[in-house]
Amino acid sequence: MSHAQDKYYVPHGSHWPIVGSIGLLFLMLGVSTWLNGADFGFWVMMAGVAIMIFMLTGWFGTVINESEGGLYNPQVDKSFRMGMFWFIFSEVMFFAAFFGALFYARNMSVPWLGGESNNFFTNLLLWEGYEATWPTGGPGEVGGEFQTMGPLGLPLINTAILLTSSVTITIAHHALIAGKRGILSTFLALTFILGFIFVYMQAVEYVHAYQDLNLRLDSGIYGSTFFMLTGFHGMHVTIGAIMLTIIWLRVIRGHFTPDNHFAFEATAWYWHFVDAVWVGLYVFVYWM
Amino acid sequence: MTTAVADAHDAHDEHHGPEKGIRRWLFTTNHKDIGTMYLVFSLIMFFVGGAMALVIRSELMQPGLQFVHPEFFNQMTTMHALIMVFGAVMPAFVGLANWMIPMMIGAPDMALPRMNNWSFWILPVAFGLLLATLFMPGGAPASGWTMYPPLVLQTGDAFPFLIFSVHLMGLSSIMGAINIIVTILNMRAPDMWLLKMPMFVWTWLITAYLLIAVMPVLAGAVTMLLTDQFFGTSFFLAAGGGDPVMFQHIFWFFGHPEVYIMILPAFGIVSEIIPTFSRKPLFGHDSMVYAASSIAFLSFIVWAHHMFTVGMPLSGQMFFMFATMLIAVPTGVKVFNWIATMWKGAMTFETPMLFSLGFVFLFTIGGLSGLMLAIAPADIQYHDSYFVVAHFHYVLVPGSIFSLMAAAYYWLPKWTGYMYNETAGKWHFWTSTFFVNLTFFPMHFLGLAGMPRRIPDYSTQFADFNFMASVGAIGFGLSQLIFVYVLLTAKKGEEASDRVWEAPKGLEWTVPSPAPYHTFDTPPVKRVHEEAFE
Numbered sequence: 099m100s101h102a103q104d105k106y107y108v109p110h111g112s113h114w115p116i117v118g119s120i121g122l123l124f125l126m127l128g129v130s131t132w133l134n135g136a137d138f139g140f141w142v143m144m145a146g147v148a149i150m151i152f153m154l155t156g157w158f159g160t161v162i163n164e165s166e167g168g169l170y171n172p173q174v175d176k177s178f179r180m181g182m183f184w185f186i187f188s189e190v191m192f193f194a195a196f197f198g199a200l201f202y203a204r205n206m207s208v209p210w211l212g213g214e215s216n217n218f219f220t221n222l223l224l225w226e227g228y229e230a231t232w233p234t235g236g237p238g239e240v241g242g243e244f245q246t247m248g249p250l251g252l253p254l255i256n257t258a259i260l261l262t263s264s265v266t267i268t269i270a271h272h273a274l275i276a277g278k279r280g281i282l283s284t285f286l287a288l289t290f291i292l293g294f295i296f297v298y299m300q301a302v303e304y305v306h307a308y309q310d311l312n313l314r315l316d317s318g319i320y321g322s323t324f325f326m327l328t329g330f331h332g333m334h335v336t337i338g339a340i341m342l343t344i345i346w347l348r349v350i351r352g353h354f355t356p357d358n359h360f361a362f363e364a365t366a367w368y369w370h371f372v373d374a375v376w377v378g379l380y381v382f383v384y385w386m
Numbered sequence: 387m388t389t390a391v392a393d394a395h396d397a398h399d400e401h402h403g404p405e406k407g408i409r410r411w412l413f414t415t416n417h418k419d420i421g422t423m424y425l426v427f428s429l430i431m432f433f434v435g436g437a438m439a440l441v442i443r444s445e446l447m448q449p450g451l452q453f454v455h456p457e458f459f460n461q462m463t464t465m466h467a468l469i470m471v472f473g474a475v476m477p478a479f480v481g482l483a484n485w486m487i488p489m490m491i492g493a494p495d496m497a498l499p500r501m502n503n504w505s506f507w508i509l510p511v512a513f514g515l516l517l518a519t520l521f522m523p524g525g526a527p528a529s530g531w532t533m534y535p536p537l538v539l540q541t542g543d544a545f546p547f548l549i550f551s552v553h554l555m556g557l558s559s560i561m562g563a564i565n566i567i568v569t570i571l572n573m574r575a576p577d578m579w580l581l582k583m584p585m586f587v588w589t590w591l592i593t594a595y596l597l598i599a600v601m602p603v604l605a606g607a608v609t610m611l612l613t614d615q616f617f618g619t620s621f622f623l624a625a626g627g628g629d630p631v632m633f634q635h636i637f638w639f640f641g642h643p644e645v646y647i648m649i650l651p652a653f654g655i656v657s658e659i660i661p662t663f664s665r666k667p668l669f670g671h672d673s674m675v676y677a678a679s680s681i682a683f684l685s686f687i688v689w690a691h692h693m694f695t696v697g698m699p700l701s702g703q704m705f706f707m708f709a710t711m712l713i714a715v716p717t718g719v720k721v722f723n724w725i726a727t728m729w730k731g732a733m734t735f736e737t738p739m740l741f742s743l744g745f746v747f748l749f750t751i752g753g754l755s756g757l758m759l760a761i762a763p764a765d766i767q768y769h770d771s772y773f774v775v776a777h778f779h780y781v782l783v784p785g786s787i788f789s790l791m792a793a794a795y796y797w798l799p800k801w802t803g804y805m806y807n808e809t810a811g812k813w814h815f816w817t818s819t820f821f822v823n824l825t826f827f828p829m830h831f832l833g834l835a836g837m838p839r840r841i842p843d844y845s846t847q848f849a850d851f852n853f854m855a856s857v858g859a860i861g862f863g864l865s866q867l868i869f870v871y872v873l874l875t876a877k878k879g880e881e882a883s884d885r886v887w888e889a890p891k892g893l894e895w896t897v898p899s900p901a902p903y904h905t906f907d908t909p910p911v912k913r914v915h916e917e918a919f920e
Contacts, residue, residue: 108415108495108499108904111409111413112415115500115504115507116412116507118504119507119510122557123515126515126547126554130515130550157500177497177498181501181564184563184564184567185560185564187598188564188598188599189602191600194602194606195610195639196610199606199610199632202632207624207627235626236626237625237627238623240626316626318626318627319626319628321619322626322628323621326619
């Protein structure tokens with residue numbers, strides 16, 4: 099076995115987890131009371147958000163300092179990598195639930211409402227005259243008539259942006275390994291700029307959908323799946339772009355070496371993950 | 387490791403003992419402290435959920451309404467299930483994993499100790515939010531723990547609290563599971579290759595994988611409930627093109643692996659205990675691993691057997707029926723292996739062994755009633771009857787809970803350094819076993835005779851069996867007080883030796899009793915071979 103494992107590394111106690119729990123308490127308490135109609139809930143929620151941001155910066159700051167201080171051995175590095183891998187796997191399964199809902203609606207519930215399989219009487223007695231099509235606001239035309247975003251135009255540009263950003267971060271990674279810091283910081287900056295452009299374009303698309311197409315979150319099952327899938331994806335891109343920005347700032351400060359750059363790789367994995375989800379979205383939500 | 391790093395490492399105070407007072411528990415990164423907190427938390431939740439069960443059984447002691455409003459009755463069934471599943475059984479297994487896995491694989495601690503602390507401390511927040519709903523306008527959730535729409539959408543102010551507490555439970559479970567997987571895969575003693583791992587570690591590895599795969603799906607399902615309720619989406623609204631049945635599919639895609647999350651670690655525990663008290667190695671160690679893996683795989687493709695009555699194409703019913711029955715094969719392998727382990731062994735019957743034997747017998751009853759429920763045409767009769775209640779309580783109470791009790795008695799001397807009160811332990815086992823059967827066995831007959839579940843009143847023909855079940859429930863509840871007595875007097879017995887039992891296998895028995903605050907500073911290379919696996 100490697101010499102690095104002669105001794106195990108065990109960190110000392112930390113107050114960040116309990117701060118995080120308190121933050122979550124405020125956050126969830128606030129959102130819940132706010133949704134129930136109490137205005138003060140909003141402020142409780144914002145207090146929770148503030149505590150969470152405080153916790154995340156503090157916790158990550160501690161870990162970054164320990165890492166830069168050379169406290170971590172290769173075994174710790176491997177633990178972090180495995181942890182990140184399984185975290186991304188859990189994210190994949192979260193998106194799988196929403197993709198599952200999309201496929202179920204398109205292949206099962208909507209055709210059944212239209213009378214397919216043994217649902218002739220469902221259609222005749224409950225939703226007479228409803229013909230199953232996709233996109234649909236459902237037989238009750240919840241949310242009124244709407245148009246959809248076609249696969250061309252904005253979504254196609256966004257696809258190109260995200261795919262390009264996956265290339266730029268790979269170039270940055272190779273530059274990091276080769277020790278070319280200039281190329282590294284340039285292409286890393288390019289990556290998060292592309293990420294933020296994507297988020298901006300997505301916002302433009304949402305405004306267009308709401309104002310011109312009457313496509314809203316409450317536009318039946320189409321609007322539900324469209325906005326929940328793209329919305330959660332956009333949220334992940336935003337988080338990923340923030341992560342990239344922080345990594346870039348760390349690069350500027352001279353962090354990371356060719357063989358010690360877990361945070362960089364974890365962010366890159368995360369970025370490829372949101373990219374892959376987008377490809378799924380583009381194919382199944384916008385295109386097919 | 388370079389010298390500079392080694393110096394920094396030494397300066398990092400690695401032999402730190404526990405901190406003083408409350409700081410020790412709030413800030414700890416020690417797997418034993420966190421394991422203890424998990425176990426104590428789950429025991430408290432066990433009694434809270436048990437009190438709710440006693441409200442249910444008191445109401446059902448006689449036909450007619452006597453103690454509680456029907457609405458409150460439904461709140462009790464819902465909260466009892468949520469608390470027992472997410473608050474008692476799951477955290478108890480995570481607590482055992484925390485305590486035992488690092489010791490069993492020769493690791494100093496969990497791989498990600500700070501996250502470990504957070505996964506625990508999210509739980510009090512989650513259950514604080516959930517229990518607070520009892521005092522809200524509209525009361526606690528009353529839709530059943532499955533949270534089916536549209537019923538669950540009628541929940542009062544408790545609704546968002548229910549959703550977010552489920553989110554937090556999921557967050558805690560996912561982080562705990564990531565930690566366990568990483569610990570097992572990355573922190574093993576260098577020469578402990580995978581198939582050498584103890585069964586408890588193996589079953590937890592598989593369980594952790596299941597957790598990471600399905601808890602996010604549950605999070606997605608309840609998120610859809612939340613947006614349907616507050617933001618106008620139509621996931622479960624037929625008028626908008628959605629389908630309430632879709633929730634059931636997504637929920638049970640989580641829910642079926644979830645039941646194996648609650649039983650696979652139990653399999654691991656009895657696979658540790660039976661060999662010790664049979665004084666024989668576990669029969670078919672590798673086949674146990676393959677059986678557990680098969681069960682885990684199958685658990686992903688059987689979910690719709692929970693919903694045979696909601697309407698499903700015939701081909702779907704057939705598929706889910708046969709896939710479900712297939713699970714009996716690997717489960718049968720396991721039961722066979724436990725019995726073969728005991729065959730011609732020099733058996734003794736200390737409390738952990740008694741609970742393990744109770745597990746094997748009574749869990750098998752639950753498994754067999756599960757097979758009956760798997761048969762689609764029969765299930766249409768049994769669905770939502772007390773037969774189902776009998777079935778899942780047989781696998782969860784004398785299944786999961788008995789294994790947890792067995793584990794507690796088995797490892798308690800290693801944790802405290804003293805032998806527990808054996809007489810009290812035996813009393814605990816025999817009273818629990820008597821009353822658990824008195825509670826749940828009559829429910830089979832009630833269900834077959836047609837008594838529906840989740841109803842506070844029933845036809846007078848069901849009165850006798852219900853009375854028996856209620857007496858059993860009260861007796862079972864009181865029996866658990868013996869366990870509390872055992873825990874309170876845990877340090878009053880004689881000192882335990884390092885090996886504690888006559889012939890246990892595994893690295894945890896090579897360290898002193900009680901186990902030191904930090905078990906392994908360096909990998910126990912030789913001990914794996916020389917002591918634990920001779």
